[in-house]
Amino acid sequence: MDGKKALYYAAIAIAVLIGVGIVISVISALVTLVSTVISAAISLAVLAGIVYVAYKAGSWLLGSDDSPSMDSIGSGSSTSVDAGTSRQDRLRQQYVEGQISEAEFERRIGEELETEEIDDIDRELERER
Known part of the structure; x- marks a missing residue:
C-alpha cells in the first residue's frame, strides 16, 4: 500500500x-x-x-x-471697437449671403452705428470724470 x-x-x-x-x-x-x-x-x-x-x-x-492678440490686451476701447466692427462684418456677411434683405441690412447697420455713437459718448463722459 x-x-x-x-x-x-x-x-x-x-x-x-x-x-x-x-x-x-x-x-x-x-x-x-x-x-x-x-x-x-x-x-x-x-x-x-x-x-x-x-x-x-x-x-x-x-x-x-x-x-486675443497682445495688441488688444490692455486697451479696453479697442475691444469694443473690434466687437462693433465684427458685428458690422457679420451683418455684411449675412447680406452678401442673402440671409437678410438690403432694407434689413441698412436698418441693422444704422442701429449698430447709433449704438457705437452712444458708446463713444459714454466713453468720453467716463474719461472726463
Whole structure:
C-alpha cells in the first residue's frame, strides 16, 4: 500500500502543480492585458498632447488663433471697437449671403452705428470724470 499511496500523492501533487500553473498563467495574462491597456491609454494621451501643441503652435505661427492678440490686451476701447466692427462684418456677411434683405441690412447697420455713437459718448463722459 505504501507504493500505491505514494503514487496517489504524486498524482495529486502533479494535479495541484498543473492547477497552480494554470492559475498563475491566467493571472499573468490579465496583468499583461491591463498593463497593455494602460500603456496604450498613456501613449494616446501623450500623442493627443503633442497634436494639440502642434496645432496651437501652427495657429499661432500662421496668425489664425482665436485667442486675443497682445495688441488688444490692455486697451479696453479697442475691444469694443473690434466687437462693433465684427458685428458690422457679420451683418455684411449675412447680406452678401442673402440671409437678410438690403432694407434689413441698412436698418441693422444704422442701429449698430447709433449704438457705437452712444458708446463713444459714454466713453468720453467716463474719461472726463
